[in-house]
Amino acid sequence: MALKDLQEWLYGCAHCGTCKDVLNIFSPACPAGEKYQLESYFPSGKMLIARGIVNGILNLDDDDIRERIYACTGCLSCEQQCGVYHHQHIFETVQALRSEAVTQGSLNPAYMVMVESLKKDDNVFGKPKAERGDWAKGLKIKDAGKEKTDIVYHAGCMLSFEPDLWEVPRSAIKLLKAAGVDIGIMGAEESCCGGRAYEIGYDGEFTKYAEHFLETFNSLGVSSVVTSCSDGYSTFKKLYPKINIEMKFETQHMVEYLDELIKNKKLKLTKKVPLQVTYHDPCHLGRHLGEKGVYDAPRNVLKSVPGIRMVEMERNRENAWCCGAGAGVSQSNEELALWTANERLKEAKATGATALVTACSWCEKNFKDAVKKYGEDIEIYDVAEIACKAL
Structure with missing residues (x-):
């Protein structure tokens, strides 16, 4: 606007x-x-x-x-x-x-670097496009661009190029396979959703990536795209309707899909995971979706894991404090991003939890970076990582 x-x-x-x-x-x-x-x-x-x-x-x-x-x-x-x-x-x-x-x-010089990387390699980190699917090596999973598949898993930029987070998409695939889901990935041919470009003011770049994404998956004939990236999910739900192209497939966040699989008894989590955890609501999975914010699904998945004890932070659900990484801040103002993350870590520690769990790769990365900088003694996980421990 x-x-x-x-x-x-x-x-x-x-x-x-x-x-x-x-x-x-x-x-x-x-x-x-x-x-x-x-x-x-x-x-x-x-x-x-x-x-x-x-x-x-x-x-x-x-x-x-x-x-x-x-x-x-x-x-x-x-x-x-x-x-x-x-x-x-x-x-x-x-x-x-x-x-x-x-x-x-x-x-903004930091954003100029991001956009140039998008134009060259379809990601905001300056990493070679050919390495985008490296996180999936050894998983024996379909190439959705070459083989017919019902569901496509979209990892997103952060999970594709940050090795410290590769256990998140790998856990997601293991869970989906355990549930018998016909799943595939785009691998090196996956591209950015364009959401970050929109948030930093590059409307033209956003439109280009949105059109490419919609046209690609419409042509593949998949029934659904599932993602662990809350930024990407918010982009699909909130921003893609601005594009004059019909979306012929459904989109779900990984926590929604896991919740559905567990409720339908297609996924059984049986191993005990003895942890006291608190859940951080990602902004893009909550407030960005307005009245359709996803708050119950991740909590349902965590509560279905034997041995998990959940405690809530004071600011939770629609009132959750931000992780600090959103809208390009983690790339342009690291001081603000990490300070914000550490404020959340202190709030998480105050609950007595030994682990903070979230459902956003940008949140997880920023929290882990804040732990390294400030030294808070707390573990950081994605919901899928916790669920995978119970397989």
Whole structure:
């Protein structure tokens, strides 16, 4: 959405400050605002910045202005708390500002590197496209581009290129095979969903990847695409409908599919896993999906694992604190990303849990990086990794 179309939102914001804290428990809601403690970093401040840009008072070629715009993880916690425009408007405004900055040529160097990598190798990490399927070596799984398959597993950029996380997609495939699912992957031919490009303001790149994804899987005739990437899943559900191409297949997040398989008794988890865990709700699997946020499925899967004891953090479900990695922040502002993650790790430790479990590869990577930096004594897992231990 263009800035010129946001006038109602810009002037409808009452600057009441409810976006800054979780309602009723008064715990911080905005990572950037909480870290920097300046109004311009809080959502209400960003709305004022947008108003200033629209009115020609502020300019996007100002480094300080762009720093505020890019210091947003896109977690949507502010929108969850807002009583004026619930579940909309604030990140749409931030994204419109980023898009306008790209249009004007006021670019963020970190994002320029990401986009060049997308153009060259279909991923945001600068890794060779040929290595995208290396995580699946030895699994004996169908190549969905060459063999007919009912379900395609989409790993996503992070799980494809981060060896420390390869156990997540490998666990997912083992679980699906154990349930007798006809599964395949695209391997080296898999590409980015384009969601990260959209969030950093590169609308054209997003459209290109969305069209490619839809056309590819429509032509394969698969019934469903299942992914462990919450960013990708949110992109499929929330952003792809903006593209004028019919999606002829279903999309499910891995935790939804596992929950379904367990309930239908197609997947049996029998081994005891003696762990006390707390679950972190990824923003893209929760708030980004509005009223269709996926909160119960991951908890159902964890509760079905013998020996697992679950405890909840104070900020959970739609009020969960962000991991800090979203909307390009982990690539452009590592300090903010890791500080935000560590705040969550401290909250997880306070529950008495020995492990934090999530369902997002970006969350898991950022939490693991924060453990290395700050030294919190807690293990980090994906839901699929825990479930696989029980096979």
